[in-house]
Amino acid sequence: xxxxxxxxxxxxxxxxxxxxxxxxxxxxxxxxxxxxxxxxxxxxxxxxxxxxxxxxxxxxxxxxxxxxxxxxxxxxxxxxxxxxxxxxxxxxxxxxxxxxxxxxxxxxxxxxxxxxxxxxxxxxxxxxxxxxxxxxxxxxxxxxxxxxxxxxxxxx
Numbered sequence: 001x002x003x004x005x006x007x008x009x010x011x012x013x014x015x016x017x018x019x020x021x022x023x024x025x026x027x028x029x030x031x032x033x034x035x036x037x038x039x040x041x042x043x044x045x046x047x048x049x050x051x052x053x054x055x056x057x058x059x060x061x062x063x064x065x066x067x068x069x070x071x072x073x074x075x076x077x078x079x080x081x082x083x084x085x086x087x088x089x090x091x092x093x094x095x096x097x098x099x100x101x102x103x104x105x106x107x108x109x110x111x112x113x114x115x116x117x118x119x120x121x122x123x124x125x126x127x128x129x130x131x132x133x134x135x136x137x138x139x140x141x142x143x144x145x146x147x148x149x150x151x152x153x154x155x156x
Contacts, residue, residue, distance in 0.1 A: 028132065029096045032094055032134075033130055034090065034131050035090065036128060049077070050075050052075050052076075053074055084105070086130075089130050099113045
């Protein structure tokens with residue numbers, strides 16, 4: 001598997017990909033994972049989730065498909081745990097609640113479940129498949145704290 005973090009940084013510098021706001025650990029744990037409503041998905045006969053990704057229709061998508069063969073859509077089949085996370089990512093449960101559910105259901109210790117889930121949600125987020133809903137007041141509070149810290153640093 002390739003490390004896409006270098007590519008993401010390049011795209012962010014070229015302003016092709018927007019960087020989301022930085023979240024504190026507490027904000028991330030209290031966030032509500034939500035599936036991208038523009039994606040089509042279904043369950044297969046084994047109970048796994050199949051997500052259909054469609055090719056971008058904007059200028060970049062057309063440009064890439066001009067130079068490379070890019071199918072109009074492709075299906076991604078999630079495994080059992082991925083399917084569970086996908087179905088629970090409905091904007092009603094916090095990341096903490098998902099961690100507890102996975103730890104209980106798959107007999108993991110809480111730390112293992114936390115590390116696995118947060119990494120999986122990060123990957124889904126980078127692909128635009130899942131987003132995190134964060135309380136607006138929490139974000140404003142963090143922005144205010146960040147502004148105070150930056151002001152104190154500039155005074156020194």
